Amino acid sequence: MHQKAAVILRFFRQQSGFVSGEQLSRELGISRTAVWKHISALRGAGYRVEAVPSRGYRLLSSPDTLAAEEISVQLNSGLIGTRLVNLATTTSTNFEAFRLAEEGAGEGTVVTAEEQSKGKGRLGRIWSSPPGANLYCSVILRPRIKPFEAPQLTFLSAVATARAIEQTTGLKPEIKWPNDVLIDGKKVAGLLNEMSAETDGINDGINFVILGIGVNLNMTADQFPGDLRHPATSLLIEGGAKISRARFTAFLLNELDRLYAGFLDHGFVQVRREWQERCNANGREVVVSNHGRDDIRGLFAGIDGDGALLLRHPDGTIERILSGDVRVL
Amino acid sequence: MDIKDLKVLIKMVTETDITEFEMDNSDEKVVIRRGPKTEYVAVAAPAPQAYAAPQQQAPSAVAAPAAAPAAEAPAETGETVNSPIVGTFYRAPAPDAAPYAEVGQVVEKGQVLCIVEAMKLMNEIEAEYRCKIVKICKENAQPVEFGDALFIVEKL
Numbered sequence A: 001m002h003q004k005a006a007v008i009l010r011f012f013r014q015q016s017g018f019v020s021g022e023q024l025s026r027e028l029g030i031s032r033t034a035v036w037k038h039i040s041a042l043r044g045a046g047y048r049v050e051a052v053p054s055r056g057y058r059l060l061s062s063p064d065t066l067a068a069e070e071i072s073v074q075l076n077s078g079l080i081g082t083r084l085v086n087l088a089t090t091t092s093t094n095f096e097a098f099r100l101a102e103e104g105a106g107e108g109t110v111v112t113a114e115e116q117s118k119g120k121g122r123l124g125r126i127w128s129s130p131p132g133a134n135l136y137c138s139v140i141l142r143p144r145i146k147p148f149e150a151p152q153l154t155f156l157s158a159v160a161t162a163r164a165i166e167q168t169t170g171l172k173p174e175i176k177w178p179n180d181v182l183i184d185g186k187k188v189a190g191l192l193n194e195m196s197a198e199t200d201g202i203n204d205g206i207n208f209v210i211l212g213i214g215v216n217l218n219m220t221a222d223q224f225p226g227d228l229r230h231p232a233t234s235l236l237i238e239g240g241a242k243i244s245r246a247r248f249t250a251f252l253l254n255e256l257d258r259l260y261a262g263f264l265d266h267g268f269v270q271v272r273r274e275w276q277e278r279c280n281a282n283g284r285e286v287v288v289s290n291h292g293r294d295d296i297r298g299l300f301a302g303i304d305g306d307g308a309l310l311l312r313h314p315d316g317t318i319e320r321i322l323s324g325d326v327r328v329l
Numbered sequence B: 001m002d003i004k005d006l007k008v009l010i011k012m013v014t015e016t017d018i019t020e021f022e023m024d025n026s027d028e029k030v031v032i033r034r035g036p037k038t039e040y041v042a043v044a045a046p047a048p049q050a051y052a053a054p055q056q057q058a059p060s061a062v063a064a065p066a067a068a069p070a071a072e073a074p075a076e077t078g079e080t081v082n083s084p085i086v087g088t089f090y091r092a093p094a095p096d097a098a099p100y101a102e103v104g105q106v107v108e109k110g111q112v113l114c115i116v117e118a119m120k121l122m123n124e125i126e127a128e129y130r131c132k133i134v135k136i137c138k139e140n141a142q143p144v145e146f147g148d149a150l151f152i153v154e155k156l
Helices: A003-014 A021-028 A032-044 A068-072 A093-102 A147-169 A235-239 A245-266 A269-278 B003-014 B059-067
Strands: A048-052 A056-061 A083-087 A109-113 A135-141 A174-176 A180-183 A186-198 A205-215 A285-289 A296-303 A309-312 A318-321 A325-328 B020-024 B029-034 B039-044 B079-082 B087-090 B112-118 B121-126 B131-136 B142-144 B149-155
Touching (some): A003 A056, A021 A032, A021 A056, A068 A083, A093 A135, A093 A186, A147 A186, A147 A205, A147 A269, A174 A269, A186 A235, A205 A245, A245 A269, A269 A296
Parallel strands (some): A186 B121
Antiparallel strands (some): A186 A205, A285 A296, A309 A318, B029 B039, B079 B149, B087 B112, B087 B142, B131 B149
16 A cells, blocks of 8 residues: 555544545645545545545545554554564465564564465364455564473463454453363364474574464354364354454454563463463363373363463372363363 | 283373382382483383293383383483473374474484474474484374473484
8 A cells, every 4th residue: 555545544544524635635745636546546445435525535434454554553552563464365374474584574573364275273284264254363473581481472362362352342252271262162263373492402592483363253154164173153153243354453463462561571470360261161171182192081270380281180180281172071 | 011001000100190100020120200301111021931921921021112102212322302392292294294204314404303382382393403313202292391302313
């Protein structure tokens, strides 16, 4: 988008109502004909702009896009989203963010895509990613913590996603260990994180962590693949209303920004507390399954300081679980 | 004691908080030790003829390390590739995919050796230098502790 067009959009949003062509011409230092040309370009990009002689222009609606201009006007974060990269299509935003991070992209860079051809799930699973319907995004972080502390970040993005869902829909999401977000027991968001770290034993440290966040926003029932491992849903299906993807993304990044700042200042304690309040398994019996190992059954006893699931066996012993699929019985 | 019994024994011990288990009789000695850094099983068996029961064959002593996935191998020399986090060790990107690395394989600097997952944070462990894989110290999908040796490699 042309920079002047982006400025015009900002005026529309600051002054709900008509903005005169004369004012835009003056503020932007361009002719009224040039203003009109930018308005035409905005219309071409899907913005509905009303023009009334002697009153000026008014923005009626914006296209449902993840364009950086649409997200950034609603951002109030300090770090997350300082750079927004929106791709029409990509293999996976995690893959793209990983590549950018290796090239030196800064902390807080966010990669979004309208569509993913190879949306990633855990252990080679696929994350269904139809175009234009959902949010596929990956955030680059470069925290100065030890690699063994990095799994704690998993819980940050889960809590941020739950908060954003609550704020934009009023729905009450729950979190399944470690970071699936559910509504009414059905999966609405999946998160997958990746780390690049130095582990030579001398300079152990994190190069970067990629927080991958996929949220089913406006997906309709017929868009879900038939062979899902777990029941899934979207915010549109659950809430009955279409979600502005840019607005949702901005809310999510704002929450993630707050949680991350708090995490760096005060550690894991606060995130852990909120995560536990939002967890779907409190006091319940669960089964943990993991590829190549026997299912383990026990009572969910919270998470420890690393984020490991604590499973209480009938004899009272506690087992720590570090990976696996959890099902509440 | 045959492999099946040994497996049951290991499972019983690992499901409790017991960190050290020792069983000694005239025929054989079994030691299972667990801790944050090491988890290994050592089995010492006398000569095959010492077994009383006919179904207890000599292979138990040979096969024991196979039933003890984390068996320490102090005889192997070389550099170790250690786990930077507590997690689950995966040799392949997906259950049905080919492993990243096999014993005897030469891997280049930066090549992925395995994944260690903790709380859905996937950590691809890369070779820090060109090397040959001497030994893979963990079984696929096995839990690993921070600092555990995952591979023994020979620097090339």
